[in-house]
Amino acid sequence: MKYRLLIVSLFASYLCFSQSYVSNMAVIKSELEQTSYSKDSTANALVIYDYGNSFIDKETFWLKVQIKQKVKILKSSGFDRGEIEVTLYKGKSSKERIDNIKGATYNLENGKVVKTELSLNAIFKEENEYSTTVKFVLPNIKVGSIITYSYEKQSRFMNKFQPWYFQGPDPVLYSEYNTSIPGNYDYHVKLVGGIPLEINDAKIERNCLEVGRGGTADCTVSKYVMKNIPAYKPEGFTTTALNYTARIEYELSVYQGFDGTVDKITKTWKDVDQELKADKDFGKQISKKSLIKGVLPEQISSINNKLEKANAIYQFVLTNYNWNGKIERHDVSVKNLIKEKVGSVFEINLLLENLLTNEGFTVYPILVSTRDNALATKIFPVLSEFNYVILKTTIDEKDYYLDATDKYLAFGELPFRTLNQYGRLIDFKDGSYWEDIIIEPFSLRTHRVKLDSFIEDEFTGTIQSKYSGYHSHQQKREYNENPTSYLENKINEFTDIAIENHKVEDFDISKSSFIEEADVTLEPEFIGNKIYLNPFLIKFFEENPFKLQERSYPIDFGYKDIYNYSIQIKIDDDLTVLEIPEPINYILPNKSGSLLFNSELNDESLILYFKVQFNLPIYAPEYYPYLKKFMDKVVEIQNNAVIVLEKQ
Structure with a gap:
């Protein structure tokens, strides 16, 4: 049996769990007394124990898949974890089967563990042309409940051996998958996701299968374990979850029949x-x-x-x-x-x-x-x-x-x-x-604001906006398809400034750029003779897009990009600058990105310059806490920066 297993790290030692949880199907009082999961306060449920075992039955030669799971319900939004669905596929000459469905809900009542078992009346089937969906609903679920269930699936479809998902929408304390694969089935085995295996053991079991006329097969018996697996929680700047959800998949490469025939399934x-x-x-x-x-x-x-x-x-x-x-x-x-x-x-x-x-x-x-x-x-x-x-x-x-x-x-x-x-x-x-597929050029979004007049307690000036690369596509599309609607949306986009005139200075559908300019009027906030002005008339990020406590998959922007913003305020005899924001220079690890916020004051004008640059199209998960802090600073500057002027 040949294994081609990707991205595997081997650990010999076991990781100890909290004394409150046990890694088996037994339910103990201390587990029911737990009210939260310290590593993920947002979790709706916690998978305490997740077990799978796939092997070829010695009598029927069907693939048997045994599933067991124990789940702690932490919030009412986790009640749906007690609604289990199993899909059974139908082929032309065979269909998958399910047996031995068992389930129970455990609650703590008056200090005692109370068990409510799954009723046969709570098991349903839905048929369609290609599959059967088996559903069962566990009873009496409350916040704090622990549910357990198990079943056995049987299949004759061996081209894709039963995959195993270690990761899902809830954090998992312990997930174990066991396989026994006869040597005449040669699978490509692929570990997806960046989470390493705690245990990756394999051994040979001699004569695990016997057929007529003395034919036998050895089996490769494997055990895979992951522990303390974070939930996969979707967030922006990523591709499909299938790229990163931790799992093992199988693709049949070669089948060797007991009669000596060899069927090459996967080609070069x-x-x-x-x-x-x-x-x-x-x-x-x-x-x-x-x-x-x-x-x-x-x-x-x-x-x-x-x-x-x-x-x-x-x-x-x-x-x-x-x-x-x-x-x-x-x-x-x-x-x-x-x-x-x-x-x-x-x-x-x-x-x-x-x-x-x-x-x-x-x-x-x-x-x-x-x-x-x-x-x-x-x-x-x-x-x-x-x-x-x-x-x-x-x-x-x-x-x-x-x-x-x-x-x-x-x-x-x-x-x-x-x-x-x-x-x-x-x-x-x-x-x-x-x-x-590497996109080398940066995509840019740039806004240059000039407030060159202050008359009757209003600033007037211009905003020039330039877009290039991937930042230009939406602008070009919206403007070309409906210029009138584009301008109306632009006017409605701003609540604090009025757009008097608007013109597109550079637009060619075949070019990777879009430039527009608008005449604007701004009425600042006064407290006495003092003017309090947030210099960011346009904001790149209204809030931090990164909100997870932990992220196990890459941050995928798709391309490198730069955000530039500058504002120039003419300072004449009617205005005095009292306060300007403190400068900030922040660098991401390995110079993979930067944040620059600075100001320049002279006799004629005050200039503030702001630049956010991402030097990588994709950031590894290890960058997540740094990016999260980085974006906190970006949003804080845009929302809280204040210029204080005094009207003379």
């Missing part, structure tokens, strides 16, 4: 490359001159400058063909796209590949998995995990990634949905390989 990338080359939905749609004959106008074909020509071809596809929102590699036809003018992402980007290739550019498709679709597995090919295609071309020794589904993307920009770390670059000549 070399095999997959050949399949893709012959695929009618992929390889048969790539670099086919016959598909795009006469499509590209002569005025584009005659452009001599390579970059200008590539950009013109890109804009031609954006202008003439619309994306229908579909991303699947299914029924792909570049020919139909040319005829209908509407198509899937595969059709649109493979049309672009054909047009560029026909004009002499070297172009490679890259299969990617979008941000909401989980990261693609790297250790073995799973084509079903890829749901999108982008392109890569190199012009004058510079690489460009291309996607022609969104007319608000400039040449060389990718949709935010595709920024998911890496993809598989398909090269039918030299073989495919993994390509890191």
Whole structure:
């Protein structure tokens, strides 16, 4: 039995639990007396004990999965933990079964432990074409209750051995998974998430299975344990939870029958490359001159400058063909796209590949998995995990990634949905390989405020706003689709300032920038002759987006970005500066980000400058407490900074 286990750390020692909890299914009084979990005061429930055991039954040769769980209910919002659902899949010739459902609720009443068992009347089944859902509801649940349940699932579907989720919406004190896998089943085994295993033991059990005519199989018996697992709580600046939820998954690689037959289930990338080359939905749609004959106008074909020509071809596809929102590699036809003018992402980007290739550019498709679709597995090919295609071309020794589904993307920009770390670059000549999708340029958002007049207790001036990269896309889209609505929203966005005039100074749908300017009027707060002014007429962050006590998954912005803000106030004979905010210079670890807030006062003006910079598109979970503190400072400065002036 061969194991290919990723990201595994081996620990020999056991971690001691609090004396209030025991890591088994027994319920003791001290567990019921507990009212909270110190490591996560927000937890609705606490999984005390989580146990699984998967093995091949020696008599039926079915896969048996035994599940046991013990959960402490900490809040009323955790009552739904007592509503258990188990999905049983149906195949053409077999369907999964469930047996031995047991459950109980334990409460402390008058100092005594009272047990209420699950009734058979509380077990329900819902049938559909492809699965059966079994539901059971545990009785008498209260805040402080402990629930226990167990069941056994039986299955003949061995291609995907039973996965195990160590992590879920609640913190877990102890999670153990045991497996016994016959040697004639060779699985790829993948540990997902960055949480290390406390225990990772494996041994060989000889002759664990016996078949007719003396046939036997040895089994690999494994035990995996994690302890003190934080809850997976969704928060902003991340991709799908499937990327980071701690679990073990299995993919059948090779099955060896007792009769000597060998069935290779999982192929190599070399095999997959050949399949893709012959695929009618992929390889048969790539670099086919016959598909795009006469499509590209002569005025584009005659452009001599390579970059200008590539950009013109890109804009031609954006202008003439619309994306229908579909991303699947299914029924792909570049020919139909040319005829209908509407198509899937595969059709649109493979049309672009054909047009560029026909004009002499070297172009490679890259299969990617979008941000909401989980990261693609790297250790073995799973084509079903890829749901999108982008392109890569190199012009004058510079690489460009291309996607022609969104007319608000400039040449060389990718949709935010595709920024998911890496993809598989398909090269039918030299073989495919993994390509890191790295966005090098910073995306910027800049606001420059000038208050150059103070008359009749009002400031007047201008605000110039510049957006570039990913910060420009929404601005371009909203302005282009409805300029009137865009201005109305801009006016309604501000409560403390009045916009008198507004104009867009730089807007080109094909460029990665958007610049606008507005004339504004501001009536400051007076206390006597003193003016109290928050210099941030525009705020980047109204509140700290990071609120968790602990975060076990990366902070994924997708791209590097910079926020700039400056305000210049003209100081004449009518105004005196009494107080300005203290300067702040704060650096994230390893210079991965910075916060700068400073001021400059001279005889003519007061200038405040504020800059927030994130130098990484993705921050490891270890950065979370630093980012949280960093954003606390950012929000505090924007909300509480005060300039005090005196009217003469």
